[in-house]
Amino acid sequence: MRAALTITAKDLKERLRDRSAIILAVIVPLGLAFIMNLTLGPITDQAFSTEVAVADADGGAVAQAFSGMLTEIEEAGFITVSEASDAAAARVMIADDQVSTAYLIPDGFSNAVGMSREAVITVVANPDQPIGAQVGTAMAEGFAGEVNAVRLSVATALALGADDPGALAAAASAEPAPIALASGQTEGRGFDFATFYAIGIAVFFLFFTVQFGVLSIIDERETGTMPRLLVAPISKQSILVGKLSASFLMGVASTVVLWIATTLLMGAEWGSSIGVLILIIAGVAAAMGLTAAIATFTTTAEQAGAITAFIVVVFGVLGGVFFPVTRVSGAFVVVSRFAPHFWLMDGFQRLSAGEGIIDILPAIGAIMLFAVVLGSIGLIRARDLVKY
Amino acid sequence: MSEPILVCTDLRKTYGDIVAVDGVGFTIAAGETYGLLGPNGAGKTTTISMIAGLLEKDGGSAVVVGSEITTKSTAAKAAIGLVPQDLAIYPDLTGRENLRFFGKLYSLGDDLNGRVDQVLDVIELADRADDQTKEYSGGMKRRLNIGLGLLHRPDLLILDEPTVGVDPQSRNAILGNVERLGDEGMAVLYTTHYMEEAERLCDRIGIIDEGKIIAEGTRRELVALVGGRDRLHVETSGDPSTVVGDVTALPDVESCSAAGSALEVVAVNASRALPEVVLAITRAGLDVHSVDVSEPDLESVFLHLTGKALRE
Numbered sequence: 001m002r003a004a005l006t007i008t009a010k011d012l013k014e015r016l017r018d019r020s021a022i023i024l025a026v027i028v029p030l031g032l033a034f035i036m037n038l039t040l041g042p043i044t045d046q047a048f049s050t051e052v053a054v055a056d057a058d059g060g061a062v063a064q065a066f067s068g069m070l071t072e073i074e075e076a077g078f079i080t081v082s083e084a085s086d087a088a089a090a091r092v093m094i095a096d097d098q099v100s101t102a103y104l105i106p107d108g109f110s111n112a113v114g115m116s117r118e119a120v121i122t123v124v125a126n127p128d129q130p131i132g133a134q135v136g137t138a139m140a141e142g143f144a145g146e147v148n149a150v151r152l153s154v155a156t157a158l159a160l161g162a163d164d165p166g167a168l169a170a171a172a173s174a175e176p177a178p179i180a181l182a183s184g185q186t187e188g189r190g191f192d193f194a195t196f197y198a199i200g201i202a203v204f205f206l207f208f209t210v211q212f213g214v215l216s217i218i219d220e221r222e223t224g225t226m227p228r229l230l231v232a233p234i235s236k237q238s239i240l241v242g243k244l245s246a247s248f249l250m251g252v253a254s255t256v257v258l259w260i261a262t263t264l265l266m267g268a269e270w271g272s273s274i275g276v277l278i279l280i281i282a283g284v285a286a287a288m289g290l291t292a293a294i295a296t297f298t299t300t301a302e303q304a305g306a307i308t309a310f311i312v313v314v315f316g317v318l319g320g321v322f323f324p325v326t327r328v329s330g331a332f333v334v335v336s337r338f339a340p341h342f343w344l345m346d347g348f349q350r351l352s353a354g355e356g357i358i359d360i361l362p363a364i365g366a367i368m369l370f371a372v373v374l375g376s377i378g379l380i381r382a383r384d385l386v387k388y
Numbered sequence: 389m390s391e392p393i394l395v396c397t398d399l400r401k402t403y404g405d406i407v408a409v410d411g412v413g414f415t416i417a418a419g420e421t422y423g424l425l426g427p428n429g430a431g432k433t434t435t436i437s438m439i440a441g442l443l444e445k446d447g448g449s450a451v452v453v454g455s456e457i458t459t460k461s462t463a464a465k466a467a468i469g470l471v472p473q474d475l476a477i478y479p480d481l482t483g484r485e486n487l488r489f490f491g492k493l494y495s496l497g498d499d500l501n502g503r504v505d506q507v508l509d510v511i512e513l514a515d516r517a518d519d520q521t522k523e524y525s526g527g528m529k530r531r532l533n534i535g536l537g538l539l540h541r542p543d544l545l546i547l548d549e550p551t552v553g554v555d556p557q558s559r560n561a562i563l564g565n566v567e568r569l570g571d572e573g574m575a576v577l578y579t580t581h582y583m584e585e586a587e588r589l590c591d592r593i594g595i596i597d598e599g600k601i602i603a604e605g606t607r608r609e610l611v612a613l614v615g616g617r618d619r620l621h622v623e624t625s626g627d628p629s630t631v632v633g634d635v636t637a638l639p640d641v642e643s644c645s646a647a648g649s650a651l652e653v654v655a656v657n658a659s660r661a662l663p664e665v666v667l668a669i670t671r672a673g674l675d676v677h678s679v680d681v682s683e684p685d686l687e688s689v690f691l692h693l694t695g696k697a698l699r700e
Contacts, residue, residue, distance in 0.1 A: 006492045010481070017480045017520075224474035228536065230459075231440050232493040233466040388442040 003234040007242025025254035029205035036197040050132030055084040060110020100129035101136025198262030200321035207312040210287035213247020218301040251284035271351030285371035286340040292378025315339040340370040393575035400447035410599035421576040423590030431599040432579040469542030479522035494540035511535040527558025583686040614692040618658035622651040625675035
């Protein structure tokens with residue numbers, strides 16, 4: 001045991017002096033999480049809003065009703081409405097890219113609607129703001145649909161013998177729409193983007209950090225120090241335990257540093273501290289199992305590093321460290337369950353959403369299954385790892 | 389002579405169809421320096437790897453201070469110090485940290501710091517002890533490599549070609565260190581393909597070739613094997629292999645081999661043989677550029693026993 005601790009202490013000292021290990025374990029993941037949060041976070045976090053202009057040459061009741069509808073939407077925060085003095089001014093606002101959509105309401109528009117004649121609102125779309133223009137067009141279409149529905153109702157009532165079209169129109173307009181759409185947000189699980197990137201990057205790099213420790217066993221062979229360890233009066237198990245302990249401590253320490261740093265600097269919300277610690281430890285165990293299993297099938301550290309990197313990237317994509325796999329469907333969802341990263345992300349996602357340790361037990365179980373299966377392969381073949 | 393520290397008997401190791409070590413056996417007593425002399429690929433490193441418990445033996449035994457050494461031995465290995473041919477040090481640690489790390493593995497306990505300082509003095513690295521070893525010169529790394537092997541005062545120190553690739557000054561320092569170890573009572577097993585090193589350091593020498601020890605004894609005993617024969621080294625103008633048969637047939641010549649443009653001749657009496665050898669070479673149409681006559685040495689012994697030069 002003392003020999004194993006001596007080897008662990010030596011390995012940790014070497015890792016701390018080897019700046020590349022610290023850079024890969026802490027600085028790069030922290031930097032990446034920051035960059036992804038800064039560049040992608042605003043795009044995905046911000047609510048949609050667009051600017052529209054209205055050139056009302058009519059001023060009648062129907063035109064005012066249209067402006068009123070736009071005002072309601074503006075109050076909801078989805079659009080900003082500007083008034084244009086005339087159609088030409090509205091077109092200038094489009095050309096200057098000030099608005100995505102301009103509505104041109106001609107003189108006599110309301111009267112035409114009341115007389116059931118052809119009435120036209122011209123919608124001018126800004127090609128440089130396609131989404132805003134699409135939304136602007138849809139709003140006009142919605143209004144036109146409603147007007148047409150009122151007009152149809154009035155025409156039907158008149159055909160059935162009613163004699164006051166004005167009162168009928170007012171009554172039909174006042175009726176609430178049988179179907180209304182409302183915006184809302186999903187409740188429960190779901191990261192804010194700072195938390196998502198912090199956790200995703202931490203999970204992704206955890207496997208690379210742990211790899212350093214496991215591959216150092218092969219390094220000892222390549223640099224010639226393994227014979228000296230094997231000649232020392234210590235068991236092979238001591239060498240293995242010492243090396244794996246260093247790997248374990250490196251993995252846990254670097255992830256805890258990322259956890260604290262992203263919480264303090266990025267406002268990431270990881271959830272229950274005990275749950276996070278349990279998941280980190282389970283994740284490090286799975287990562288050790290994976291890299292140990294790979295290491296026993298390779299002959300050089302470069303070979304093992306390359307294969308591990310490939311598998312870790314594939315698992316990372318499958319497990320949703322770069323984008324939420326819950327937004328993907330089909331076979332991908334099934335395949336993703338075979339990546340330890342998926343269960344780590346699932347566990348962290350639940351903790352971040354305020355769920356407790358009981359709720360992450362399935363994730364912990366799955367991760368430990370990976371650790372045990374892969375670690376067993378590594379341990380069974382460890383004799384081939386600690387050799388002359 | 390005192391009780392042997394190392395007793396090797398009939399060591400064997402094969403890799404597929406290749407027999408790397410074929411029945412090697414020898415003993416080393418306390419205070420004795422034993423040289424395993426042979427060309428590259430002769431089986432030296434495989435032999436010491438089995439003795440140090442790094443390699444499984446296919447046959448035979450290696451007993452160090454009364455304990456059989458295998459790859460599974462732990463406590464018994466404390467009697468062995470190994471200086472591998474390749475540098476076995478951690479570049480990111482300082483010289484002192486390297487020594488302290490291995491000292492802890494050998495459970496030096498309270499003696500650790502004092503012993504580390506002693507070894508740093510012996511290998512003349514005390515002034516650079518706290519520098520990372522990646523900043524050391526090649527010679528300094530070699531000296532530390534040796535220091536790590538003798539740190540725990542092993543009964544048997546195994547040095548595997550410790551001077552390969554070392555500058556002459558460091559080489560001298562290393563050889564001086566090894567000489568002192570023998571004087572201090574340590575049993576030393578020294579492998580080399582440098583005849584001069586074996587002659588300078590070793591009390592007894594085993595000549596190994598193709599996995600077998602083909603001769604063993606003190607330098608004097610080994611030289612006696614060639615019957616006090618002289619050695620002629622003749623540089624010619626071309627390929628002298630065509631005259632090897634003619635020269636070997638000369639009455640005062642015992643053996644002859646060609647190496648490049650040179651002819652290596654072992655003669656009963658150099659002064660009588662030399663004119664006849666020169667005549668045979670010139671008759672073959674070659675010019676003689678230089679002649680070097682030397683008394684018998686281990687090179688002659690190896691040539692005599694194997695028919696080939698040590699560095700072939």
